[in-house]
């Protein structure tokens with residue numbers, strides 16, 4: 001059986017995550033690649049950064065699929081003296097294609113937040129912000145989930161710290177660690193624009209990334225909602241495993257014999273964490 005062409009593999013990826021379902025500001029689809037080139041090995045990763053591209057080269061990958069776009073805005077140079085131009089040069093010199101599935105993978109069924117919920121052992125009930133174009137009500141941003149057995153906020157944070165890939169940040173918590181959690185909203189990536197939807201859903205906890213001071217303190221002031229904040233990369237990495245399994249299944253069905261890998265490169269930019277040791281306390285954190 002001959003290896004599939006890049007165009008065949010891209011068509012399968014577009015079927016999973018149609019480009020037209022991406023947000024209008026997003027930049028998804030194929031960034032680098034010859035449609036006629038053969039693909040034998042595929043690597044999935046969150047970020048199209050140089051370390052990941054170097055990993056793709058070492059692996060002998062023909063296609064790198066990332067969640068985050070390489071270029072989100074227009075550019076006038078791919079000179080190798082620029083960070084992103086260096087990525088483009090390395091890809092082309094090594095015959096590696098790059099394809100991006102970003103907000104079209106966020107809202108897919110299954111999508112980024114399903115993978116996050118799965119990693120945490122949560123049962124998905126419905127999208128947090130349903131896609132009105134989906135008659136089945138399965139697609140959309142974030143997921144509302146239930147726990148089979150209630151956990152305390154502290155136990156849920158410990159579970160997230162154990163099951164998501166390790167980062168310097170770990171899991172930050174806002175809320176009573178002993179409060180009982182039965183329902184959780186999750187959203188892979190930056191989630192603090194979703195507080196209104198989370199409040200409307202009436203869940204006990206919200207797990208996401210990149211929570212900022214003001215939205216977080218406002219969300220805490222008006223409800224007992226517990227907030228769990230993980231590293232952005234860590235909340236989206238489980239999607240790489242889900243997406244790799246989806247492509248593996250398509251490869252088996254088509255007899256393509258693809259070798260599908262998930263990146264082991266940590267692309268969370270934060271590298272260390274120092275717990276506060278100041279001796280003068282301003283009062284117990286609440």
Ligand SMILES: [Zn+2]
Pocket residue numbers: 068188189190232236
């Ligand atoms: Zn992201």
